[in-house]
Amino acid sequence: MLYLSGHIFLSHQNPENVKNQYKSTACYHMADTAEILCAQIVQLPSEERMQVVERILDSLDEPDASMDALWAKEADNRLAAYRRGEIRAVTLSEVIAKYH
Structure with a gap:
């Protein structure tokens, strides 16, 4: 079962259907999407959860030319x-x- 801001969804429901049902409510926010994803992710086997974590961390480690320039200047x-x-x-x- 998945609980989101006063709404209960069964975990076997298709995540896209849950998102669409929830999106139709006035209180849908991006954080709610994260809740849906997290509820799905924690049900994965540990090896698959680690793969998700690695992909998220990789996406946060994107090159940033302006940050690189600041560090070069500092050096x-x-x-x-x-x-x-x-x-x-x-x-x-x-x-x-x-x-x-």
């Missing part, structure tokens, strides 16, 4: 500051020690 700024003696390099062991 250039840090290198320039290092060369001017404003910051120092630290060893990996120092970084690990700081966060452990």
Whole structure:
């Protein structure tokens, strides 16, 4: 059984039919689509759920030219500051020690 904002749907119903039934209500939102998908996904075997997770994570890791440009500028700024003696390099062991 699937419960969405006061509506109950049987899990054996076709997800598209559920979506269409629910879409006809005034309170349909994108988050409700996510609820429908999640309810379907949790019923999959664990290996298939991992495949879904991997595909979602891959879709979030799309290249972003503007973000790449910002990181390149930051790297250039840090290198320039290092060369001017404003910051120092630290060893990996120092970084690990700081966060452990």
